[in-house]
Amino acid sequence: MEATASEPVTKRIWGRVGYGGTLLIIAIIAILVFYFIDSLQTEAVLASAIRQSTPLILGALCGLLGERTGVINIGIEGQMLSGAFVGFLVSVYTGNLVLAIFAGVLTGMLLGTFLALMSVTLKMDQIIGGTVINILAIGLTGFFYVGGLSTEGKLRAIPIPFLSDLPIVGKTFFNWPPLTYLAIILVFVMHYVLFYTRWGLRTRSVGEHPRAADTVGINVFAMRYINVTLAGGFAGLAGAFLTLEAVGSFERGMTNGRGFVALAVMIFGRWTPLGAWGAALLFGLALALTTQFQFMGINIPHQFTGMFPYVLTIVVVALTGLFGHFRPPAAVGQPYETEG
Amino acid sequence: MTTDSSSLEPEKGTRNGRVGIGGWLKRTWLSIRIPVVAVLLSLLIGAIVLIIAGANPIEAYLALLKGAFGSQVALRRTLEKATPLVFTGLAVAFAFKGGLFNIGAQGQLLLGAIVAAAIGFGISGLPFIIHMPLALAGGALAGAMYGAIPGLLKAWTGAHEVITTIMLNFIAINITDYLADGIWKDTSASNIISRTPKILPSAEIPSIAFVPIGFLVGIVMAFVTWYVLYKTTLGYEIRTVGLSSHAAKYAGIRVAATIVLTMTLSGVLAGMGGAIETLGIVGRFQPGFNLNLGFDGITVALLARTNPFGVIPAAILLGALRAGAGRMQLYAGVPSEITDIIAALMLFFVSADMIVRWIIRAREPAEEEKVTLSTWGQS
Numbered sequence: 266m267e268a269t270a271s272e273p274v275t276k277r278i279w280g281r282v283g284y285g286g287t288l289l290i291i292a293i294i295a296i297l298v299f300y301f302i303d304s305l306q307t308e309a310v311l312a313s314a315i316r317q318s319t320p321l322i323l324g325a326l327c328g329l330l331g332e333r334t335g336v337i338n339i340g341i342e343g344q345m346l347s348g349a350f351v352g353f354l355v356s357v358y359t360g361n362l363v364l365a366i367f368a369g370v371l372t373g374m375l376l377g378t379f380l381a382l383m384s385v386t387l388k389m390d391q392i393i394g395g396t397v398i399n400i401l402a403i404g405l406t407g408f409f410y411v412g413g414l415s416t417e418g419k420l421r422a423i424p425i426p427f428l429s430d431l432p433i434v435g436k437t438f439f440n441w442p443p444l445t446y447l448a449i450i451l452v453f454v455m456h457y458v459l460f461y462t463r464w465g466l467r468t469r470s471v472g473e474h475p476r477a478a479d480t481v482g483i484n485v486f487a488m489r490y491i492n493v494t495l496a497g498g499f500a501g502l503a504g505a506f507l508t509l510e511a512v513g514s515f516e517r518g519m520t521n522g523r524g525f526v527a528l529a530v531m532i533f534g535r536w537t538p539l540g541a542w543g544a545a546l547l548f549g550l551a552l553a554l555t556t557q558f559q560f561m562g563i564n565i566p567h568q569f570t571g572m573f574p575y576v577l578t579i580v581v582v583a584l585t586g587l588f589g590h591f592r593p594p595a596a597v598g599q600p601y602e603t604e605g
Numbered sequence: 606m607t608t609d610s611s612s613l614e615p616e617k618g619t620r621n622g623r624v625g626i627g628g629w630l631k632r633t634w635l636s637i638r639i640p641v642v643a644v645l646l647s648l649l650i651g652a653i654v655l656i657i658a659g660a661n662p663i664e665a666y667l668a669l670l671k672g673a674f675g676s677q678v679a680l681r682r683t684l685e686k687a688t689p690l691v692f693t694g695l696a697v698a699f700a701f702k703g704g705l706f707n708i709g710a711q712g713q714l715l716l717g718a719i720v721a722a723a724i725g726f727g728i729s730g731l732p733f734i735i736h737m738p739l740a741l742a743g744g745a746l747a748g749a750m751y752g753a754i755p756g757l758l759k760a761w762t763g764a765h766e767v768i769t770t771i772m773l774n775f776i777a778i779n780i781t782d783y784l785a786d787g788i789w790k791d792t793s794a795s796n797i798i799s800r801t802p803k804i805l806p807s808a809e810i811p812s813i814a815f816v817p818i819g820f821l822v823g824i825v826m827a828f829v830t831w832y833v834l835y836k837t838t839l840g841y842e843i844r845t846v847g848l849s850s851h852a853a854k855y856a857g858i859r860v861a862a863t864i865v866l867t868m869t870l871s872g873v874l875a876g877m878g879g880a881i882e883t884l885g886i887v888g889r890f891q892p893g894f895n896l897n898l899g900f901d902g903i904t905v906a907l908l909a910r911t912n913p914f915g916v917i918p919a920a921i922l923l924g925a926l927r928a929g930a931g932r933m934q935l936y937a938g939v940p941s942e943i944t945d946i947i948a949a950l951m952l953f954f955v956s957a958d959m960i961v962r963w964i965i966r967a968r969e970p971a972e973e974e975k976v977t978l979s980t981w982g983q984s
Contacts, residue, residue, distance in 0.1 A: 339767060387957040392706055392767055393907070397953045400900055404945030408658070525771045532768075566787070572779035575772040579758070582769065586762035 289543050292550060300433055310553045311437040316511060318542075318549030319448045320345065320520075323503035324527025325534060325541040326455055327373075330496035332536060333459065334489050335472040335596040336384050339395025340376065341500045342524025343402030348373040348504025350406040353515040356416045356508070366444070366505045373501020374494050376402070381493040385486055388600035399524075407517055419513040420444060444506045451499070455538040468492055472594035475601045485601045500524065522575065529578040532585055536593060544581075551577055640908045640915075642961045643954035644922065651947040655939060665937040672932025673925035679932075681815035685886045687924025689714065689895065691823030692878025693902025694909060694916040695830050696752075696871045701911045702834055703867035704847035709755055709770025710875040711899025712777030716751045717744035717876025719781045721883045722890035723789050725804030736807040741880045748876015749869050751777065756868030760861035766868065774899065782892045791889070800891035810885030819881035824917060826874065831913040833870075843867050875902070897945075901927075904952045923948065 300307045324341045331338040338344075352369030356362055376398055383394035420442040429439040438449070459465040470478040471488045479485050503523070508515050530548055534541030555570045652662035673683045693710040700707035707713075721744035728736065755769040786799035793802065810819050834840035846853040846863045853860050879895065887894055901923050908922065909915030926948065930941035954961055 383953070383957060387959045389956045393903075393952065393956045396708070396900070396903060397949055397956070400904075400945060400949035400952060404942050404947075404949055407942030408654070408940050408946060410940075410942075522771070522775050525768065528768055529772075566783055568779040568783035568786075572776045575775040575779075578772045579764070579769050582764040583758050583762040586758075586764045 286543070288547060292547060296433070304432070306557070308433070308436045310550070310557050311433070312440075313553035313556060314546060314549035315437060315441070315445065316549070317552040318545040319445050319506055319511075320503040320523050321527050321530050321548055322452060322542050322545035323448050323499045323506065324524050325531040325545060326451060326538060327377075327496040327499035327503070328528050328531040329534075329536050329538065329541060330455070330459075330468075330499070331377075331380075331493050332531070332594055332597045333472045334468045334492040335475060335485075335594060335599065335601070336381065336489055336493050337391040337395065337598045338380060338493070338496065338500075339392050339528070340380055340398030340402075340524075341395075341527055342520055342522065343395075343399035344373045344376045344497050344500035345504040345507070345520045345524045346402045346406055346518070347376055348501030349508040349519060350409075350504070350515055352501075352505035353414075353416070353508040354409075357414045360416070362420055362509055365509055366502070369505030369509070370498045370501040373497040373499070373504065375497070377494040377497020377500075378490070380497070381490040384493070384600060385489045388602075391598050391600075403518065406515075410515075410517060414514070416513065420510040442510045444502065444510045447502070448506070449542075452538045452542045459538065469594070472596055475596050479601075479603070489601075503527075526574055526578050529582050532593075533581050548574070548577065636910075637915075638965060639958050639961050640910065640919070640955055642965055643908070643958075644951055646954045646961070646964075647947050647950035650950050651943060654946055655943065658939070660937060660939045665933050665939045665943070668933040668936040668939075669926070669929035671929070673929035677815045679928065681812070681817075682928040683921065683925045684815065684820050685817055685924075686927040687920040688817055688820045688823055688886065689878040689882045689898045690901050690905050690920035690923050691820065691916055692826065692874050692881065693898050694905030694920050695823075695826060695913060696874035696878070697899075697902045697906035698909060698911040698913060698916055699830055699834070699874060700867055700871040701906060702840075702847050703843040703863065704850065705756075705759075705864065705867055705871070706767050707752070707755075707770055707868065707871045707875075708767055708899065708903070709752065709773045710871070710878075710902045711896070712770065712774040713748040713751045713872040713875035714879035714882075714895060714898055715777040715781045717748035717879030718883045718887075718895055719784055719789070719801070719879075719890045720744050720747035720876075721808075721880035722801045722804060723784075725808035725884060726802040726889070727789075729805055729807075731807055733807045736805070737810060737884060740804070740808045740884055741810075741877065744880025744883070745873045745877045748872040748874070748879065750872070752872015752875065753865060753869040756865035759868070760864050778892070778896075781890065785890055785892050789890075798891075801889045803889045804884060808884055809888070810881060812885070817885050819885035822877075822881060823920070826877065827913045827916055830874070834913065839866070875899070901948060904948050904955075907952060907955050910955075 296307060296311065299310075324345060327341050327344065328338050348369035351372040352365045355368040356365035359365070380391075380394055380398060383389040383397065384391040422440055422442050423446075425439040429435045431439070457465075459468065467478065467483050467488060471483060471485050475485045478488075504520065507519060507523075512519065526548065527545075530544045531541050533544035533547075552574055555565075555573050558565060559567075559570060648666070652666070655662040655665050672679055674680060693714060696710045696713065697707050721740045724740040724743045725736075728739070731739070751773065754773060755764075755766045758764040758769050759766050782799065785801055789801045790796075791800050791802040810817070810822075812818060813821075832840075834844065842853070842858045842863050843866075845856060845858055846860055846867070850860050853863070878898070882895055883890055905916055905919040905923055908919035926944045930944045933939050933943070934941045
């Protein structure tokens with residue numbers, strides 16, 4: 266993506282925007298057009314898009330923080346599921362939603378540490394490590410599942426004064442329960458941390474060239490442990506979002522593949538937080554539109570709308586492979602061995 | 606991931622032969638010690654989870670054992686549970702040898718199961734000798750086609766098979782659900798749920814006493830898989846691509862075509878598993894009846910250290926766990942999900958062989974025995 270000054274302007278802009286950005290611009294224009302035709306329905310679709318995108322962006326942040334530091338995380342799904350489960354249980358037994366959110370995040374982080382143990386210390390195949398987390402999460406949440414539990418309620422919307430009254434963006438961005446805001450804030454925080462801090466530079470160097478990073482005195486193992494653990498927190502938060510903010514209860518297997526779709530969001534977003542946010546919004550919009558079609562009485566069998574996000578994921582990953590001239594961090598998936 | 610598989614290959618045993626029973630026992634122990642210790646550790650930690658949950662682990666495990674091996678009925682149930690796992694285990698192990706992680710055995714199995722059911726109930730008037738093999742072949746073909754998709758995507762676009770196969774699993778659940786609730790639904794008056802009609806007797810795969818013949822077919826397929834992998838040019842090419850796609854390219858192997866073929870053949874195995882489950886065990890396709898077989902297949906393949914013959918005992922072990930879970934739930938009051946936890950722990954310990962080697966003080970495997978899967982970066 267490095268564009269030099271000698272390149273034509275159009276090429277430089279394309280290099281920055283890419284086909285994902287082009288899609289996003291087309292989507293924004295389409296939204297504006299539809300807003301003038303039917304403002305109420307458009308606002309409903311946009312709100313639904315944001316709701317759908319929140320667990321995806323948190324999952325993608327989890328994935329990209331791990332991969333930027335050199336560890337593939339296939340276990341996002343399991344981390345989300347466990348975070349959702351523990352968050353829900355804590356909310357049931359304490360009635361304290363803030364405590365419940367922390368519990369969900371901590372659960373995700375704990376599984377993150379487990380993934381780091383498997384991939385960094387035990388040098389296990391990282392994809393198998395993630396699979397262990399996924400199966401373990403299904404087993405543990407199913408084993409300790411208690412039917413018929415209910416909570417006092419879920420997180421409520423906090424409209425932001427003035428901003429929430431704006432047309433289009435008001436309802437879309439400024440009238441949400443806290444975790445949705447938090448997810449958006451985290452996108453920018455992560456962007457800043459990854460690209461403008463020493464920590465971020467070290468993280469990326471460990472993911473690109475661990476040997477070189479080691480040579481200049483960066484502790485590769487520690488960086489991977491800490492980042493993969495923190496990343497698990499994002500997935501745990503995504504789970505907490507599902508039970509404490511979106512649904513309000515826990516069901517078996519309720520993550521329903523979101524953790525895997527988040528990986529595609531991460532790839533589509535070129536392993537960058539802002540790119541992943543754009544990708545998550547596009548995914549959210551596509552999902553929101555399919556539900557909207559059903560409301561509008563367009564009769565598609567529910568199995569087809571059900572499989573849509575997964576088909577979309579395959580298409581996106583395939584197109585990214587064909588046209589996206591970008592690559593994952595160079596050292597991703599490889600355990601690091603110290604010399605000697 | 607590492608494997609000791611080379612020490613289990615039969616041709617080596619005969620070549621070095623004549624070392625007596627003691628030598629044979631020692632060789633066998635060397636090749637199975639890691640999985641055995643891994644299984645024991647998993648059961649131990651499973652017992653701790655049971656104690657935390659307030660159950661008596663000894664009572665629970667005894668109920669599990671009785672439910673899996675305690676009677677002819679129990680044995681039959683164990684083998685019935687093991688049968689599809691032999692096939693998904695072989696499918697995953699086969700793909701592993703080619704450096705591919707087929708998490709999609711589940712989806713390929715579902716497609717194979719429903720197509721076999723459709724042929725099994727939809728075509729009448731055929732004799733057994735044609736009808737049953739036709740349904741089985743249909744299932745295998747469906748699995749092959751569904752397995753080819755991630756192979757083609759990987760070869761053409763570089764899309765990693767882990768993501769595409771996981772997505773194809775979800776899609777397969779929706780497709781089969783749609784078919785079993787739509788054109789292939791059992792429309793008899795007594796049926797209100799989504800499932801296909803029962804297959805005709807001419808398509809059924811029978812059992813010999815408590816052994817489903819499908820299980821015996823699984824053993825045959827383990828031999829076939831071993832033969833293809835180690836005795837044919839194709840198998841050599843697949844294993845070379847699995848070890849290093851760069852080296853394979855320099856050796857003149859068409860890497861892209863090999864990847865597609867590996868995934869297709871892996872799909873054949875999984876699709877056959879689904880077909881045999883429909884034709885020999887369930888008797889029809891019913892959504893939700895054959896879930897988790899793909900993930901269990903991963904555990905089976907790794908417990909077997911990706912050795913085709915090792916898949917058989919590993920599948921019986923997992924099958925016993927699944928078969929005994931019902932009795933354990935009934936008599937010891939333990940949720941059957943404990944078997945998921947134990948399965949995950951087995952996968953963990955057998956892959957984290959560093960822990961197991963440390964416990965039994967075993968040497969690191971030689972470098973050439975290691976098998977590494979491709980990652981995002983190498984795809």
